Amino acid sequence: MSSSKLLKGSLATIVLKLLEENEKMYGYEITQRVKEITAGEFKITEGALYPTLHKLEAEGMLSTETQKVDNRIRKYYSLTKEGNAEAQSKVAELEEFLLNLQKLLNPKLGMG
Amino acid sequence: MKLTVEQHEQVVFYLQHLDIDSQELFEEFYDHIVCSYEARLKKEPELEIKTHIWHHLHIEFGGVTGFKEVIKKHQKGIHWQVTKKFLAIALSYFKWPSVIYTALIFLVLLGIAEISNTPIIIYTFVMISLLTPYAIILLNQVKFKRDIKVQKPGYYRNMRNSAISEIGGFTALSTYYLFYFSTSMREILLFEKYFNQLPIIPTILMAFSTLFSVSLLKLIKEDFKTKLLTT
Numbered sequence: 385m386s387s388s389k390l391l392k393g394s395l396a397t398i399v400l401k402l403l404e405e406n407e408k409m410y411g412y413e414i415t416q417r418v419k420e421i422t423a424g425e426f427k428i429t430e431g432a433l434y435p436t437l438h439k440l441e442a443e444g445m446l447s448t449e450t451q452k453v454d455n456r457i458r459k460y461y462s463l464t465k466e467g468n469a470e471a472q473s474k475v476a477e478l479e480e481f482l483l484n485l486q487k488l489l490n491p492k493l494g495m496g
Numbered sequence: 497m498k499l500t501v502e503q504h505e506q507v508v509f510y511l512q513h514l515d516i517d518s519q520e521l522f523e524e525f526y527d528h529i530v531c532s533y534e535a536r537l538k539k540e541p542e543l544e545i546k547t548h549i550w551h552h553l554h555i556e557f558g559g560v561t562g563f564k565e566v567i568k569k570h571q572k573g574i575h576w577q578v579t580k581k582f583l584a585i586a587l588s589y590f591k592w593p594s595v596i597y598t599a600l601i602f603l604v605l606l607g608i609a610e611i612s613n614t615p616i617i618i619y620t621f622v623m624i625s626l627l628t629p630y631a632i633i634l635l636n637q638v639k640f641k642r643d644i645k646v647q648k649p650g651y652y653r654n655m656r657n658s659a660i661s662e663i664g665g666f667t668a669l670s671t672y673y674l675f676y677f678s679t680s681m682r683e684i685l686l687f688e689k690y691f692n693q694l695p696i697i698p699t700i701l702m703a704f705s706t707l708f709s710v711s712l713l714k715l716i717k718e719d720f721k722t723k724l725l726t727t
Contacts, residue, residue: 410531411527412531429558431558434570442572444580453527456526457526459523
């Protein structure tokens with residue numbers, strides 16, 4: 385399995401976590417922030433990001449607002465109350481998963 | 497940055513080539529393309545927007561297939577969102593304290609059903625209440641299309657408006673079937689007689705159509721776009 389496939393499975397959690405830390409963000413900004421935080425190691429493709437954003441919006445986790453920037457429309461995403469709770473639960477779930485995965489892949493580290 | 501007319505046309509051509517005809521996706525991807533072009537221009541000042549789109553972005557978006565998938569999922573998501581909101585509005589009339597007004601309206605409708613002797617009054621009431629939101633939707637669609645015609649933004653529809661129009665279309669269709677059903681039933685099962693003897697039947701019919709109409713009108717007021725933000 386390629387790293388991009390691993391990343392795709394955690395994309396919703398990444399988006400929720402970023403929006404938890406930032407009040408509102410737009411699509412391009414999210415891709416750049418991920419690239420910046422991981423020093424270019426993780427690259428979110430637009431083809432994966434937008435369906436995730438739209439799905440989270442449809443599920444009521446994200447709310448949107450539009451603003452006019454340089455004569456074009458920018459769509460900002462922000463967490464709803466439900467999205468905020470989901471972000472915390474998803475991050476905790478992923479952290480636990482990573483911890484267990486580490487125990488499996490490197491038992492010595494897991495015991496420490 | 498503000499694009500030149502030629503650059504703007506290149507972006508519009510690309511989005512239209514991908515069959516992106518809805519306001520929501522068009523605006524979002526337009527902004528994405530310009531943002532990424534701005535960033536890349538810092539590294540490659542000579543880069544043309546056409547090259548940036550076709551040689552870089554097109555691949556990152558997953559090509560035509562990738563875009564089709566994004567459009568399909570987004571459309572499905574918006575339909576689900578609109579239906580969910582419509583149902584939430586309708587259900588809100590049964591929550592405290594709105595339920596008091598709902599009960600009062602039901603009693604008034606029961607009174608109307610008891611006083612009126614002919615089903616035609618009931619049918620007229622139901623038809624007016626079901627067709628009013630549809631008429632408003634049509635009027636708003638005309639306003640939106642007129643705005644698009646004047647501003648020529650590059651897209652032709654709004655997905656949310658389309659989803660609301662579909663619910664409106666359902667009301668128009670249900671009115672037709674209601675009329676068809678009631679005329680045939682009147683002849684077969686002496687429907688008219690039951691209509692007069694059991695006022696609760698027309699009352700439920702009127703209450704349902706009123707609830708449908710009020711919920712749809714609220715949805716139109718909150719979500720239907722009639723004007724564009726772009727210039």
